[in-house]
Amino acid sequence: xxxxxxxxxxxxxxxxxxxxxxxxxxxxxxxxxxxxxxxxxxxxxxxxxxxxxxxxxxxxxxxxxxxxxxxxxxxxxxxxxxxxxxxxxxxxxxxxxxxxxxxxxxxxxxxxxxxxxxxxxxxxxxxx
Amino acid sequence: xxxxxxxxxxxxxxxxxxxxxxxxxxxxxxxxxxxxxxxxxxxxxxxxxxxxxxxxxxxxxxxxxxxxxxxxxxxxxxxxxxxxxxxxxxxxxxxxxxxxxxxxxxxxxxxxxxxxxxxxxxxxxxxx
DNA sequence: CCATATCACTTGCAGATTGCAAGCATCAAG
DNA sequence: CTTGATGCTTGCAATCTGCAAGTGATATGG
Numbered sequence: 166x167x168x169x170x171x172x173x174x175x176x177x178x179x180x181x182x183x184x185x186x187x188x189x190x191x192x193x194x195x196x197x198x199x200x201x202x203x204x205x206x207x208x209x210x211x212x213x214x215x216x217x218x219x220x221x222x223x224x225x226x227x228x229x230x231x232x233x234x235x236x237x238x239x240x241x242x243x244x245x246x247x248x249x250x251x252x253x254x255x256x257x258x259x260x261x262x263x264x265x266x267x268x269x270x271x272x273x274x275x276x277x278x279x280x281x282x283x284x285x286x287x288x289x290x291x292x293x
Numbered sequence: 294x295x296x297x298x299x300x301x302x303x304x305x306x307x308x309x310x311x312x313x314x315x316x317x318x319x320x321x322x323x324x325x326x327x328x329x330x331x332x333x334x335x336x337x338x339x340x341x342x343x344x345x346x347x348x349x350x351x352x353x354x355x356x357x358x359x360x361x362x363x364x365x366x367x368x369x370x371x372x373x374x375x376x377x378x379x380x381x382x383x384x385x386x387x388x389x390x391x392x393x394x395x396x397x398x399x400x401x402x403x404x405x406x407x408x409x410x411x412x413x414x415x416x417x418x419x420x421x
Numbered sequence: 422c423c424a425t426a427t428c429a430c431t432t433g434c435a436g437a438t439t440g441c442a443a444g445c446a447t448c449a450a451g
Numbered sequence: 452c453t454t455g456a457t458g459c460t461t462g463c464a465a466t467c468t469g470c471a472a473g474t475g476a477t478a479t480g481g
Contacts, residue, residue: 223458351429
């Protein structure tokens with residue numbers, strides 16, 4: 166039986182054994198959680214991520230999708246071969262980031278005037 | 294006379310009106326939340342932040358402390374004049390980041406093998 | 422005194438990362 | 452045959468990071 170993600174180990178991949186620091190080593194940058202947010206908003210395709218209001222640069226998007234897949238947080242599924250076209254889905258490991266995003270959403274709502282709540286937050290479709 | 298936090302406004306300071314994206318515009322990098330974590334762990338002085346196991350570069354630390362203060366998340370308090378020596382404290386706005394750190398800690402605990410939970414998590418000392 | 426040390430930074434600079442723009446492969450439509 | 456869309460990759464300038472060294476200001480040991 167195939168495991169979802171071979172999790173990296175210390176001390177190679179992480180700065181310290183602190184859980185917070187280690188999470189930041191995986192998703193602690195300007196763009197990664199934006200992509201994860203989009204997945205929670207029901208987006209699955211490259212073009213949908215690109216169309217988000219933050220305008221992620223295309224090379225950054227491609228690289229982050231690879232890293233998220235390598236980290237076992239998302240799964241890439243081809244829905245046609247020629248030309249190759251894929252959709253991206255959260256794994257259960259990736260979907261477990263939900264509480265982090267919710268906490269950020271709450272903080273933003275309470276402490277940044279002018280932010281707008283997205284209406285559509287469906288429970289994410291998960292693929293292992 | 295300086296107010297605690299004149300919150301910045303759209304569209305200058307933020308990529309979009311999404312609360313998650315806006316939070317990431319403030320704390321979405323490799324180091325900022327490490328400093329905030331240290332404040333939650335009861336650290337208050339420059340040397341204490343530097344001594345953390347992640348070994349933050351000193352110029353980065355100085356810059357992040359300035360940014361956190363500018364964002365109204367921490368308060369700098371001098372406890373002597375010559376030479377000038379200060380301690381840093383979370384504001385209530387900064388302390389409200391607690392749920393985000395807790396969610397990260399939980400995710401790390403569940404999904405990254407080998408991370409170690411810090412024992413000492415006191416309710417933070419808040420200064421406005 | 423004077424040398425050495427410490428603390429909280431600042432400065433210089435090489436190297437890594439980011440982001441804009443353009444290119445590329447594949448197929449579809451007109 | 453030309454134009455367009457999609458999902459990327461590549462080139463490169465500008466920005467950011469991080470290591471090392473420097474800078475006051477004071478304290479300490481000999």
